């Protein structure tokens with residue numbers, strides 16, 4: 164018996180993936196909708212690996228209401244939705260306000276529409292301490308006045324809270340809890356999931372771990388002339404697993420009818436403020452690694468200091484942040500190391516570029532070649548290993564009408580077969596269905612089954628040694 168189904172939007176992302184793990188551990192079934200615009204498909208496998216449970220994953224854009232409706236209609240009795248999906252880079256939101264308003268607001272409207280349509284009663288919403296701007300009184304409570312947002316991103320969170328308040332007011336069967344997150348950092352103890360910023364990180368801790376790993380030359384500290392004890396900005400850092408657990412508690416509160424209002428708001432932080440310099444020093448203590456720092460000017464839109472008064476969440480939700488700062492930082496470092504090592508191994512395993520993949524598919528397509536299921540399987544695997552194509556449907560059309568000549572050179576032929584075998588591996592083995600697919604290509608390449616078996620054995624051994 165499970166506790167019921169929860170739809171998690173943005174569940175392949177940083178906070179969503181950690182929350183999916185906690186939901187599964189708590190006995191819920193998890194359905195994820197994510198368009199992977201800021202995340203990776205392999206994270207879904209990792210959630211399943213950590214929990215040993217299945218995730219129902221749909222790669223879809225929440226802006227596409229018809230698709231979202233179709234997905235949700237396939238499940239009955241969804242008990243609640245946790246809505247994480249949003250764009251979150253403050254600086255980018257200043258440059259691209261329309262993109263941010265559209266993605267963050269329309270996705271919420273679509274979520275509220277499906278809730279009404281299918282009678283899904285409970286919503287947990289990802290809000291942010293950014294709604295407070297620079298508070299006049301610290302620690303900041305939920306009662307603090309909401310000031311004019313400093314960025315379009317911040318404004319989307321303010322507007323979203325208002326939209327939810329109006330919607331639950333108008334519909335007596337809807338309930339919601341908005342969690343105003345402070346600064347989530349760290350990663351799951353397994354080091355299988357964590358924060359995965361695309362490009363140069365906007366947040367302090369990924370910048371610190373990437374600098375420690377040698378990916379960045381130095382850590383830029385934005386301003387040391389703030390009115391704080393050491394002059395650097397102060398935030399309330401909370402471990403992402405503590406934050407994830409707050410979502411489960413919030414959902415359980417609504418599901419068991421213990422909420423006091425139809426829309427409630429809670430601060431989710433530790434209640435402690437730490438400066439940038441304190442984080443850098445604690446990272447050194449946690450890992451023994453030195454970080455080269457460079458003090459540069461203040462960053463536009465940054466506030467001086469903020470930390471949470473968490474007494475409402477502590478009292479009402481019975482929830483407390485437990486994981487200490489040092490552990491937050493060592494878990495972030497363990498994730499950075501594990502992720503970098505994995506991606507290096509992955510790349511080495513798949514010596515596959517787009518051109519090679521195109522030839523491989525063209526070979527497979529030709530007379531009596533791969534069937535639709537095999538093609539689907541291969542395209543998904545190629546996406547997983549980082550082959551990127553702007554429009555897969557058009558690309559497939561082009562490939563299916565393209566003839567690639569079988570190479571004369573036997574080594575080159577074996578290379579193509581080895582590429583296919585790599586793609587065919589599932590959990591370190593080539594199983595029967597995928598073996599049949601490899602056999603088809605071997606036949607076209609005039610490589611006999613005995614040689615194919617040798618290649619498979621070699622590659623399986625390679626994977627075993629890597630694991």
Ligand SMILES: NC(=O)c1ccc[n+]([C@@H]2O[C@H](COP(=O)([O-])OP(=O)(O)OC[C@H]3O[C@@H](n4cnc5c(N)ncnc54)[C@H](O)[C@@H]3O)[C@@H](O)[C@H]2O)c1
Pocket residue numbers: 172173174175176177178179196197198199200201202223224225226246247248249250251266270289290291292344345346347
């Ligand atoms: N990380 C923070 O510091 C922080 C702080 C406060 C609030 N929040 C909020 O928490 C939520 C989750 O943040 P995160 O750090 O996990 O971000 P993230 O970018 O890692 O995760 C968001 C996920 O949503 C997906 N997504 C975005 N737009 C989508 C769309 N239109 N359709 C389908 N999927 C879409 C992305 O692919 C991504 O996987 C966001 O709403 C964010 O604003 C984050």
